[in-house]
Amino acid sequence: MSAVTVFVPKDAAAVSVGADDVAVALSQEAQNRGIDINLIRNGSRGLLWLEPLVEIETPSGRVAFGPVSTSDISGLFDAGFLSGGDHDLGQGLTEDIPYLAKQERLTFARCGVIDPLDLTAYESHGGLVGLKKALELEPSAIVEDVTASGLRGRGGAGFPAGRKWETVRKESGDQKYICCNADEGDSGTFADRMLMEGDPFTLLEGMVIAGRAVGADTGYIYIRSEYPHAIRALNDAVSSFERANLLGKNILGSGQAFIIHIRIGAGAYICGEESSMLESLEGKRGQVRAKPPIPAISGLFGKPTVVNNVLTLATVPYVLANGGKTYSAYGQGKSRGTQPFQLAGDIARGGLVEKAFGVTLRELVEGFGGGTRSGRPVRTAQVGGPLGAYIPETAFDVDMDYESLAGSGAMLGHGGVVVFNESVDMARQARFAMEFCEIESCGKCTPCRIGSVRGKETLDKIIVGEDLEKNLAVLEDLCVLMTDGSLCAMGGLTPMPVTSALKHFPEDFGLARQAAE
Amino acid sequence: MQEPDEKRAVLKVCQDHGSRPENLLEVLHAVQAHDGYLSDDSLREIATCLNLTRAEVHGVASFYHDFRRVPPGKTVVKICLAEACQAVGCDALKEHAAQALSTDMGTTSSDGEVSLEPVYCLGNCALGPAVMINGVLHGRVTPEKLDSLVSRASS
Numbered sequence A: 001m002s003a004v005t006v007f008v009p010k011d012a013a014a015v016s017v018g019a020d021d022v023a024v025a026l027s028q029e030a031q032n033r034g035i036d037i038n039l040i041r042n043g044s045r046g047l048l049w050l051e052p053l054v055e056i057e058t059p060s061g062r063v064a065f066g067p068v069s070t071s072d073i074s075g076l077f078d079a080g081f082l083s084g085g086d087h088d089l090g091q092g093l094t095e096d097i098p099y100l101a102k103q104e105r106l107t108f109a110r111c112g113v114i115d116p117l118d119l120t121a122y123e124s125h126g127g128l129v130g131l132k133k134a135l136e137l138e139p140s141a142i143v144e145d146v147t148a149s150g151l152r153g154r155g156g157a158g159f160p161a162g163r164k165w166e167t168v169r170k171e172s173g174d175q176k177y178i179c180c181n182a183d184e185g186d187s188g189t190f191a192d193r194m195l196m197e198g199d200p201f202t203l204l205e206g207m208v209i210a211g212r213a214v215g216a217d218t219g220y221i222y223i224r225s226e227y228p229h230a231i232r233a234l235n236d237a238v239s240s241f242e243r244a245n246l247l248g249k250n251i252l253g254s255g256q257a258f259i260i261h262i263r264i265g266a267g268a269y270i271c272g273e274e275s276s277m278l279e280s281l282e283g284k285r286g287q288v289r290a291k292p293p294i295p296a297i298s299g300l301f302g303k304p305t306v307v308n309n310v311l312t313l314a315t316v317p318y319v320l321a322n323g324g325k326t327y328s329a330y331g332q333g334k335s336r337g338t339q340p341f342q343l344a345g346d347i348a349r350g351g352l353v354e355k356a357f358g359v360t361l362r363e364l365v366e367g368f369g370g371g372t373r374s375g376r377p378v379r380t381a382q383v384g385g386p387l388g389a390y391i392p393e394t395a396f397d398v399d400m401d402y403e404s405l406a407g408s409g410a411m412l413g414h415g416g417v418v419v420f421n422e423s424v425d426m427a428r429q430a431r432f433a434m435e436f437c438e439i440e441s442c443g444k445c446t447p448c449r450i451g452s453v454r455g456k457e458t459l460d461k462i463i464v465g466e467d468l469e470k471n472l473a474v475l476e477d478l479c480v481l482m483t484d485g486s487l488c489a490m491g492g493l494t495p496m497p498v499t500s501a502l503k504h505f506p507e508d509f510g511l512a513r514q515a516a517e
Numbered sequence B: 001m002q003e004p005d006e007k008r009a010v011l012k013v014c015q016d017h018g019s020r021p022e023n024l025l026e027v028l029h030a031v032q033a034h035d036g037y038l039s040d041d042s043l044r045e046i047a048t049c050l051n052l053t054r055a056e057v058h059g060v061a062s063f064y065h066d067f068r069r070v071p072p073g074k075t076v077v078k079i080c081l082a083e084a085c086q087a088v089g090c091d092a093l094k095e096h097a098a099q100a101l102s103t104d105m106g107t108t109s110s111d112g113e114v115s116l117e118p119v120y121c122l123g124n125c126a127l128g129p130a131v132m133i134n135g136v137l138h139g140r141v142t143p144e145k146l147d148s149l150v151s152r153a154s155s
């Protein structure tokens, strides 16, 4: 028998629940039994509740087993799992698991499928097609294709990527930059991390294409220090790309030059805000810059700069390879393409769900997510990170796209969905929003720096029922002030979780239900 | 006073980074990786090497949560206190940790054995509560699991 190929993810989430130990135990057990296996450490498929998810390559496709722990290994061998034998942990063909089968994986097509650092596998799974096309196209034609795709920034603000690129492309000057925002600070989000660990070449390919499109020869990836696995993966991926002449002075002999530097953040949420990130990349305190000028005109070291999120850039190779029109066929309204949603918190089947815009929140939480992990009823979900709204379970039929969410007083942000059960105290969640803003404020403007402290203190009083009416008035006043008077969305959006909690769950603030509605 | 040796080490880190002020964060990371924290002497040395004022270097070192001005405990336990982990009980885990390790959140135990620190999201939000111990990420951490992880890390 030739060696059976076995996949055990090395994604940080999988490793956090024992994937490394499982990989070691598996190799050991195979050796003990005199069986030859070919072990591949892939990225994660994003079915995180099944991690560590072990896959076996069989003639009919890859078969999944999970969640596997070291104590299951000998039983799996006994059951003949290497030839697809039956076992309690068996999940059938991976591609047929409904959670995965019902997704539209464009950006994450290769994530969890291949060895993330195997360039040959990358190419045989469609990698580099986009780049090779781009190297033949005029820069303006690349930008046009990205514009036609309708791709919008996945970092939170949803600004059309093509329009940003066009601004930078038209700027004169011989030094321009591509800065990839890999700060992913939002609680409940991990798609950037999964992609950087599971398919880092896609991100690099996207950056090279962006460089050609706007006339930039240097890129930076600003990645948060909390992601050691992703940092290692990126470093290795950049080295591979350099060796393969996919980065350097003359990429694939095209005359196009591009290099990528990796820079590590230092634990500041605000450094995900683009101008703060640029300050940090310049070695300074991560203080937000006043706009204008926008980074596209005066960004890193004062030069025209494209700042894009990991997912935005990692989607570009798909767009170039398949055409902007193909990508824009997914989605609805002004929200084109797919969004990698991330299901987190108290959820039975947490993980990554890449779907065309328009899937409902209910389908994500109940259909994909299977309700809570605890088994208690769902009460609310916070969508879009720490600055996003709390949406009550009764309003889960909302479509997940930029406009529909905005229409119901919420926002998509980076696509995180954090589920809470009935035991959540919404006044405490509101307090946390203010506290988080206090901890992470860059301190540049008063509404945010002082407002968050006052907001937290006021909520403390509300929580113990002190002068309720008066303090609620103070809180609402503060929220208006922060929304209207803050320099950036940190202070400007912190009121969103606070006011949504208050609006939908007045009883948690000591109010009668109708009174606030 | 700092030993000349350490002074040389800081100087070397700066030179490795081209003694360029825009590499200040990387220099701070590297010096902290070497010494465990950023001493007053190190900051002074860095300022000289990068041609920055001490105020500028201090300003950067104090802005970012990662940089330490005092030595950490032998074992550093970071517990995620952000929303997705709140939804699965990180508050109870935090209280358990503070009691079991006899350390308040954000401090180092008096015997210097362990530092207990908050962190806001480790990107493991579907498998919370998430904890990082000496740089190693763990998921679905119950109080019992925390105890065994900490004792393994510190033994």
Ligand SMILES: Cc1cc2nc3c(=O)[nH]c(=O)nc-3n(C[C@H](O)[C@H](O)[C@H](O)COP(=O)(O)O)c2cc1C
Pocket (backbone or CB within 6 Å): A152, A153, A154, A155, A156, A157, A158, A159, A181, A182, A183, A184, A185, A186, A269, A270, A271, A272, A273, A274, A275, A307, A308, A309, A310, A312, A313, A488, A489, A490
């Ligand atoms: C407080 C704050 C934090 C942010 N954090 C991130 C982040 O972690 N990652 C990110 O890509 N964008 C983040 N953004 C959005 C960026 O400012 C910027 O819009 C984005 O990086 C642009 O890339 P995109 O157009 O591809 O989304 C944040 C914004 C604010 C106000």
Ligand code: SF4
Pocket (backbone or CB within 6 Å): A270, A288, A440, A441, A442, A443, A444, A445, A446, A448, A449, A486, A487, A488, A489, A490, A491, A492
């Ligand atoms: S809103 Fe907050 S984070 Fe943004 S610039 Fe003002 S103080 Fe800084």
Ligand code: FES
Pocket (backbone or CB within 6 Å): A187, A188, A189, B080, B081, B082, B083, B084, B085, B086, B120, B121, B122, B123, B124, B125, B128, B130
């Ligand atoms: S919220 Fe705890 S790991 Fe993301």
